[in-house]
Amino acid sequence: MFGWIENIDWTGLLVDIGIIAIKLVAILIIYLIAKSIGKRAIEKAFSRNNKGMTQARSKTLQLISVNIFTYFLMFIVIGIVFDLFGLDIKTLIAGAGIIGLAIGFGAQGLVSDVVTGFFLLLEQQIDVEDYVTVAGKDGIIEEIGLRTTKLRGFDGTLHYIPNREISSVSNHSRGNMQALVDIGISYDDNIDTAMRVLQVACDRLASEDEDIMEGPDVVGVQAFGSSDVVIRVVCKTKNMQQFAVERRIRKALKEALDQHGIEIPYPHQVNITKSN
Amino acid sequence: MFGWIENIDWTGLLVDIGIIAIKLVAILIIYLIAKSIGKRAIEKAFSRNNKGMTQARSKTLQLISVNIFTYFLMFIVIGIVFDLFGLDIKTLIAGAGIIGLAIGFGAQGLVSDVVTGFFLLLEQQIDVEDYVTVAGKDGIIEEIGLRTTKLRGFDGTLHYIPNREISSVSNHSRGNMQALVDIGISYDDNIDTAMRVLQVACDRLASEDEDIMEGPDVVGVQAFGSSDVVIRVVCKTKNMQQFAVERRIRKALKEALDQHGIEIPYPHQVNITKSN
Amino acid sequence: MFGWIENIDWTGLLVDIGIIAIKLVAILIIYLIAKSIGKRAIEKAFSRNNKGMTQARSKTLQLISVNIFTYFLMFIVIGIVFDLFGLDIKTLIAGAGIIGLAIGFGAQGLVSDVVTGFFLLLEQQIDVEDYVTVAGKDGIIEEIGLRTTKLRGFDGTLHYIPNREISSVSNHSRGNMQALVDIGISYDDNIDTAMRVLQVACDRLASEDEDIMEGPDVVGVQAFGSSDVVIRVVCKTKNMQQFAVERRIRKALKEALDQHGIEIPYPHQVNITKSN
């Protein structure tokens, strides 16, 4: 029954195992060297390019890079080891195919999140405390994670936005902002007079309000409304002060027009009476 | 007829079977070791990182991780065993190709659900009882499942939302909320007076209402309406009290304006009569 | 001409055929065992987990599971048999490639339907007779099929909805519903008085109407309309009675306001006459 055991080439088997053992050690050594070199290369690249970045941000990016490199290396080593034992890794992969493909698709979003998050951090498109519009949502950035960015809406809502949903970023905290007020005057009022009155009010406000950086200037007749001639006023303000400045300009313009007897007209209608 | 039977190399066959048997045992041992190591690694990872998570939530996440790991391992083992018997697993996979691909696509949604569900739990983006907006639907979270999240709408409807439909999460139960009331005063009223009256009413309400955390403050002239000057009032409230507080502010402001004879204006129209 | 026939190794051929025959029998036995084990495993899994499910529903799910398992097994067996005869199944599959891929894509929707249908049944998201909103259509569920769900719209239309179109399910037949009525009062009326009158009417209705589970409560000033102050009333009703209750609340509120001489105001307009 067990005569066949003698037929096994035990010596050849030992030789095979020995060669495999030698190869395993070689692979391990090469792996450690490659890992060490890669890690140092990444660190050097970051230490050279971290101008203008905070220490924490630079650290985070470096950590991610090292991790991704290590995972990649480990996969290759596992592949080589499988190959060594004569196990066709392709066969296994194929066996894990349905699951693998499905997970691949499912996890695709995850990878997109990390890639986008990496660039959000690297290019400093957004910072904590910035007022931004991303993925159709307004708010103040509370936290930038690798997978998710947290945004605090002005109504208090906390938005969790997966980074892959962030394509265009509109950052409202990068430099001075524009305040813009449209005000209507009557078709019967003189445009020149009205513009002069408004400009005087603007100039007085500019001298009093230190949130205003430039202007406000009365730029002219923006539109003919159905019942009013619309005059536009624009100015540059300190960042995040644009809404407050707009409110102050509105108040100042209204009071200036009141003083000079220029009305902001209600909707008008011409009535023609016809007897039935 | 059966002379060919003698031609079969029965000894070689036995040797082959013996080697296969040895390999099968080796595979089983390696499988059990790998499973045990992987399981412990996952458990350790969770015991180290479960800060701030409830016991139940942590348990659920650990269970999923172990399951996924086990399924993956089993697939690899099945692959190796197939390979051992000289059955090309790729061939079988190819044979199952049409069905497999179809199921792969069909089940893709399922995997996406689980992956998203995993992160919803892990990052604690939503909790049961939270008031959230996800996938365009408002409501209170009733249950967070791996595949489906249940959301109770304010009209009583129960929404079953597959997790993959949940990308951005707007959680309205994370900290204080903002109450915002816009109120119009006549173009003929003095803005300063009106704002002073409104602020006094706000301050009295703030002292009486413990749901109000900050404010309410009259922030200024928000817009020029067609018949009214719009004044904006904002305040911070306890979570989920924002709607009730807004209603109380509206009532208080209306009563304050009534007392001081400041009207909330109806739409105005200037009529010019022309004879036909 | 036929001398070549002698050159054929008839004995070797017979040996080959014999080995194939033995293998075929072995495959058949393994197939039957695997099928039997799989079937029992599925049945046990269902008998253990059928809490809260109707007998019919559980039966349907079990049937589907067994069918899918059997088809999968059969494909693998066909693959092995092809392999046995030295026919490279990949070659055939490749030959059937254009058709196969096309059908694969075409039938993808079919698989998605079945997978979604499976979960609709398993998670009991919808039941026959439920009032739901799925795929943008309102109605009462008439039948839940594996491929298609039938929905009877309120206007009598029968909607056939492929299950893959059903992602989020809004089920309006899971617990009490909310009735919500907004009613406007004049800016000249006293808000306190009006709210008191409305609350009294609500309380009387609540005591008379057994479809009302909670409330109705007058929650306060919901908005400042252009000509009215909007008061909101909400209550909880028995399922599917929300529309009837809303209608009864509207009638009761209108009659209460009439009795106390509080008008529901028409649109107002202030007219200023200007001579041309």
Added chain:
Amino acid sequence: MFGWIENIDWTGLLVDIGIIAIKLVAILIIYLIAKSIGKRAIEKAFSRNNKGMTQARSKTLQLISVNIFTYFLMFIVIGIVFDLFGLDIKTLIAGAGIIGLAIGFGAQGLVSDVVTGFFLLLEQQIDVEDYVTVAGKDGIIEEIGLRTTKLRGFDGTLHYIPNREISSVSNHSRGNMQALVDIGISYDDNIDTAMRVLQVACDRLASEDEDIMEGPDVVGVQAFGSSDVVIRVVCKTKNMQQFAVERRIRKALKEALDQHGIEIPYPHQVNITKSN
């Protein structure tokens, strides 16, 4: 020059050709048997399940099934024959790759059409003469083809709709339909009186009109309009009579209100005159 011809192993070639010939015959026989079995299986399946289907519809479905089966079989046979002659079919397929892939994508729509068409016929979702809404188009079905469904719009237009565009089907010819009429009464009229008058008119119409199956019932106050209280009337009608019945109900209700001096109010406006 032609000495090499002697070097060719003519006998071996003949043996090869002979074996190929034998195999070819075997393949042909197996093909014919498989085709015959498959055809009969399909026919039996249809003869067993054709309950409720018209003869023509059943015939069409059977034809399609047999055709698809035959094409599939033929492709496999061609593959085996190619393989026999030592032509690697994969190579050819790869050579035809660019064209093949392109056609595959291009023809994908075609397959989707046929698959959807098959289920439209099988599940009897639509029948000729049915009034349906599919792919955003209203009309009467004129013809259901495998690739295209013809729909006659009410304005006379003939819509050709590829079956793949038909996902949800809204069939308006499956059972009784609902007629729904909203009618406004003045805020000054008594709701009870008006509802009683309307119900009397509804009851008289119901007794006269045999297209009405149930109702019409006055269900109550549906909404507070800006100038009217909206009362809703619903009833069940014979299929396709809903529009005619709605028109008759409208006429009857208007006449009933006229008789009892209850006006359907025009838009109202309260005018406040302010001197400029």
Added chain:
Amino acid sequence: MFGWIENIDWTGLLVDIGIIAIKLVAILIIYLIAKSIGKRAIEKAFSRNNKGMTQARSKTLQLISVNIFTYFLMFIVIGIVFDLFGLDIKTLIAGAGIIGLAIGFGAQGLVSDVVTGFFLLLEQQIDVEDYVTVAGKDGIIEEIGLRTTKLRGFDGTLHYIPNREISSVSNHSRGNMQALVDIGISYDDNIDTAMRVLQVACDRLASEDEDIMEGPDVVGVQAFGSSDVVIRVVCKTKNMQQFAVERRIRKALKEALDQHGIEIPYPHQVNITKSN
């Protein structure tokens, strides 16, 4: 240096070349036979099925079919020849992979165009001179090409529409069309009288106008407008005469109402004067 030349097995090489030459000839013959058979099969198929098709249309379709068949055959032959010379066509294809895949995707639209164009011609969904709506554009078909369909809009614009953009076709030139006119009468007028007057006008027009095929019929009260009761009139007209007929019906109805003193009402408003 050139001693190695003697080592080359020149005889074996010649034998190889001889076999290749024989095979090449065989391939050529098979190719020509296959091409000839395929061509005739296509021609027969068309000569059998060209009922109702114009000669030109049938010719075009036949030409396309033969072309596609020939290209397919040529690709297979090139593949076999490559294989013959020991050049792995897969390798080349792989080498051309990046370009190939890219072109494959890019040209996909082209194939879609031709496939759709083929069916547009085959199923006669559109003909030159037809008034159709395709891809959201209205107009008269000027030319149906394999890749592009030319549509002349009513404003004179020439639309070039790639056939793949044509999914649903709405053909307005297939049978009689419906003319539909809605006309409003006052709430004070008697509905019966008005409908009688309108029907008389319709009947007179029907007797005079030979573009009208059926009707016009006054179908009843279509809606309650804010100031008018809307009466609907419909009729069937000759194809493409629907717009002209609608205009004539409008004129006739207006004149009939004028004669009988029934007014088409202007918007109404009830004014309530309130002193400020």
Added chain:
Amino acid sequence: MFGWIENIDWTGLLVDIGIIAIKLVAILIIYLIAKSIGKRAIEKAFSRNNKGMTQARSKTLQLISVNIFTYFLMFIVIGIVFDLFGLDIKTLIAGAGIIGLAIGFGAQGLVSDVVTGFFLLLEQQIDVEDYVTVAGKDGIIEEIGLRTTKLRGFDGTLHYIPNREISSVSNHSRGNMQALVDIGISYDDNIDTAMRVLQVACDRLASEDEDIMEGPDVVGVQAFGSSDVVIRVVCKTKNMQQFAVERRIRKALKEALDQHGIEIPYPHQVNITKSN
């Protein structure tokens, strides 16, 4: 140490190198022949089919075709050479897989651009100076490139549109255009009189204005407006003169109606006064 060098089969190596060299020369010759044949075939195809095309356009198309052919050939040759040296090109391609796939996807748009651009030129759908609507943008074509088409909007903006974004082309510079003017007359005016007056004005304009090709014709009552009966006038004009002609028709019609005392009515309203 270097004894192993003797073990190398130097003669065999030389033979191998010799064969490779011969093959390389053969490949080069075949490549040059194939290139030359292909180039001439393309040139002939273009010289035969350039009817109606400008010299420049034909030259561009020919250049592109030759380029694409050459690149394709070169890729195949590189593949064969790699194969010759025993380097598995698939391995390299696989090695370049991640990059390759990514670029493949990224460059896909580029290929789509060129394919679409090719057909835009070939089918002459657009020419420089044409007024077209493509990709939702109006304007005059400034340049048709292989990748991008430049469009000058009427406001002066220069649109760069990637060709792949151009699917349907609406070309407004292909033949006469339609001018269409709708004008309202009072419900009190006689429709016949008004149409006669308008037609007379149209005829006079037609005789004076050489931009008008056909008409203008008064086609009848287009609609019942809320306060006016809308009469439609249409005519055919020279290409690009439609806007100018419409303006002239509007002026002429207005003046004609003025002369005959037919008013273009303002919005009407019937006022009913109700005492509060």
Added chain:
Amino acid sequence: MFGWIENIDWTGLLVDIGIIAIKLVAILIIYLIAKSIGKRAIEKAFSRNNKGMTQARSKTLQLISVNIFTYFLMFIVIGIVFDLFGLDIKTLIAGAGIIGLAIGFGAQGLVSDVVTGFFLLLEQQIDVEDYVTVAGKDGIIEEIGLRTTKLRGFDGTLHYIPNREISSVSNHSRGNMQALVDIGISYDDNIDTAMRVLQVACDRLASEDEDIMEGPDVVGVQAFGSSDVVIRVVCKTKNMQQFAVERRIRKALKEALDQHGIEIPYPHQVNITKSN
């Protein structure tokens, strides 16, 4: 135990290593040559085609091209080296499959960004300081990067737009712009007179305003408004002066009409009084 060591063929191993070493050197040399040739070819291509491009822009493009070429070459070399050591690179790639595919998809956006960015630079579609509309956002270009373009909105917001989001580019800084003003005159005013008055005002403005390049011209009656006849005025202005010029034209036209007593009409309404 270690007797097997003697069984290893040390000489053969040395020979193998020697051959590998020779091949490695050969690969290195070929790599350096190929890299050098490729680099020079790219440099030449750029030095020949840099007409009209800034030095910096040309340098950037050249750098990118060289980088891409180098990475591609390196990948191929790594592949060859792996192959040399008998490591099947496909196996490794397959092992890295799940990660690789996922990253491939994730990084796809990155490649799209770079490809689009490359063409944005190459075709000079946008320059820093240009006023453009891209991806639905208006603003002034601040920086064109390979991955991201920075756009400064007029309200001060800084938009970070990934280049792949930029498909159609609308560049408002390429040549003169059009200013367009519509102004309404009364139905009672003479159109000829009004147009003459407006043209005179336009001519005076043209002579005074050096931002105006062509016009302004009164082009005629653009539309019949509900209460006014709309006259259109257009002119060509210096780039970016269109808004300022439009404002000046509006002011000038209004003043001209005022001087000649031509009113810009308010909305008109004809009132018909009906007694209730």
